Amino acid sequence: MSVLEFIDTPICPSALSPSHSNDQTLHAENETKLAAQTLATPDELVDQIIAQVGKKIVIGVPLAIGKPIAFINALYQRAKADPSISLRIETGITLEKPIGKSTLEKNFLGPFVEREFANVPDIDYICGLRKGDMPSNICVNEFFFKAGSFLNSTQQLNYTSTNYTHAVRDLLDKGVNVVAQIVAKRIINGVTTYSLCSNSDLALDFIPEMDRLKAEGVPMAIVGEVNNNMPFMRNHAEVADCEFDFILDGNLNEKHEDYALFAAPNASISQEDHMIGLYSSTLIKDGGTLQVGIGSLSSALTYSTMLRHQNNSVYQQVLHDLQVAEKFPLSCVIGETGTFEEGLYGCSELMVDGFMHLFKAGILKREVFEDLTIQTLLNENKITPKVTISTLLTLLEHNAISSVLNSDDVDYLKRIGVFKSSVHYHNGLLNITDSSYLGNLKNEEALQWITKHCLNSALCGGVVMHGAFFIGPKDFYEALNTMTDAEHDQFCMTSVNYVNELYDHFLGSQQLKQAQRKHARFINSAMMVTLNGSVISDALENGQVVSGVGGQYNFVAQAHQLPGARSILKLRSCCVRGGKLQSNILFNYGHTTIPRHLRDTVITEYGIADLRSKSDHVVYTELIKIADSRFQQELLEKAKAAGKVAKDYQIPAEFCNNTPEAIAQVYDKYTAQDFFGPFPFGCSFTEEELKLGKALKSLKNKTATRKGKAQCLWQALSAPKPTAAIEPLLKRIGMNEPNNLQDRITKRLLTAELSK
Incomplete structure (x- = not known):
């Protein structure tokens, strides 16, 4: 069930109590809100944000792929160019394309990144952090680092330790006045809705809190950036356009193309x-x-x-x-x-x-299911997701409905999928198409009529x-x-x-x-x-x-x-x-x-x-x-x-x-039968890259100590000349024609490793 339905629909025996009532609602009032203002360019949106909240901006953006990159980059660049703007970015898991530290790593990753991350934009603030040229009027705080990404970094100063469930509270305590994320858009029968897609995580709790603060006169803004490459997730993630103050939709511009999502390649399973x-x-x-x-x-x-x-x-x-x-x-x-x-x-x-x-x-x-009575009866094996007349009688036995059905009962039975949506209640009768009958569950003939005309095939709303x-x-x-x-x-x-x-x-x-x-x-x-x-x-x-x-x-x-x-x-x-x-x-x-x-x-x-x-x-x-x-x-x-x-x-x-070695005895037995492979769900690397990656990883481990480096160098001195099979691998990583002594040593080290 979508949040839209939740807000507008009374709760039946559902989540809060074993009895249903039309006057119980998820929100006491669903205040009328204006539809979001839609803008075509990031710079226009930045102008609107400054006009609404001022030049002291504390923006919360979601972790991982939910970041609105076009907007956050435009906001970053505006603050970088205008020192009078104070910009604090509160977020988590900032994703960045791998670049490698050494020449070997960069040569290895270059073609892979170009292929796998085509049309994925860089996030400007992370580039600024890596280059060390972050302006003093801009700060980035994170509550979750991409694993190992900021060890021995000044970003250690800006880490906030918090449980995920406390993030909304903590960000509001830190003065967040703008919340922004990627959304997907769809229009059905003239009604526009947006999906929170990959990050319903904090937004669903942020929206009511920011509405409350706005009602108290605090300048706030909720922003969605449309990217229709995002899967449009429904149910709780689908929200009305009035939940946002501003929507950035580049698709209003001719020839606009939404940027690609950051996709994490499958890791090798050891x-x-x-x-x-x-x-x-x-x-x-x-x-x-x-x-x-x-x-x-x-x-x-x-x-x-x-x-x-x-x-x-x-x-x-x-x-x-x-x-x-x-x-x-x-x-x-x-x-x-x-x-x-x-x-x-x-x-x-x-x-x-x-x-x-x-x-x-x-x-x-x-x-x-979002109904406590239904879920409890399923757990106790008293009903199944398949609907029969027994489902109806079990609900009656547990006082979820009345023996003589009323309008509330019928609404409830339709909502959970026991009754077809075409069933209606009027003046004590159940009506469907041209037929009607008393909704008396104590009457055998009524039960037969209900079985024939009213029952659905299965419960609805299952997740x-x-x-x-x-x-x-x-x-x-x-x-x-x-x-x-x-x-x-x-x-x-x-x-x-x-x-x-x-x-x-x-x-x-x-x-x-x-x-x-x-x-x-x-x-x-x-x-x-x-x-x-x-x-x-x-x-x-x-x-x-x-x-x-x-x-x-x-x-x-x-x-x-x-x-x-x-x-x-x-x-x-x-x-x-x-x-x-x-x-x-x-x-x-x-x-x-x-x-x-x-x-x-x-x-x-x-x-x-x-x-x-x-x-x-x-x-x-x-x-x-x-x-x-x-x-x-x-x-x-x-x-x-x-x-x-x-x-x-x-x-x-x-x-x-x-x-x-003991594990390998069992593992090898089954890998020989094509079980437990390193990439059972697909691999983004070519065969060449897999061989090079294995060799580079092995060399990195072996040369992590002075003793290891010395042993590798000694082995490299006696390394054979590259074979015809190794030459293309050296060329792929830019080591086929070394220009200096260090590269020649590296070529020998890599040749020795690839020869094993």
């Missing part, structure tokens, strides 16, 4: 990622709720979940080879490993392309996915753009406060959200975890911010509040930092994102650690069991020295072979 995804997939319960993050770990989970459903015999064999049930009984206690008959419902702040893959695979199919924002690869946007009307009805972009919290919200009550989110599995990624169960996901112990808290804390807390829910945090067991292999399972660390008292489930490529409700001895040993074996003894000794693990404890033998 063998470690695949194992983490596999273990995670065993904890998902059929008929449950799923939330996931972004990146290769998310893609790996999607892949294994699809393998479980589409090729269950292979899936079961992999689990058998890894002894999952025996080593990690939690998978049998809270999870399942069969196919998805009832299916999953997606409830995730970030709607990634994985949800579309699950939808097309017939896994994302459990519908939830399989609630999301707050999205970003993904090009084919994801294309899939969203080409959905049928029926498919669009099942995907609802909504407020982040609706998705990330359980509290009452104008789009749904806590009771409704709890009913929808049965068997919830909130699955997120982390960087490190300490043996006491604390999790590090957003920053380093020196205070430098890697990304942000975002919604992770919300979902972890929600998992502890919802009956039957679990928080699952995934991380690779170790990584290379400063050229040295280090464990991501640590004894302690000087920063925490998720505190130890909210510990729940942690997964690495070596298995599952069940930490919820466990004593410290168990928590410490469970995490040591899924650590890389190269670090297990050191971790165990520290734990024993601190008195957190019994002195006589020994790591069970079955957990003492946690090595990449």
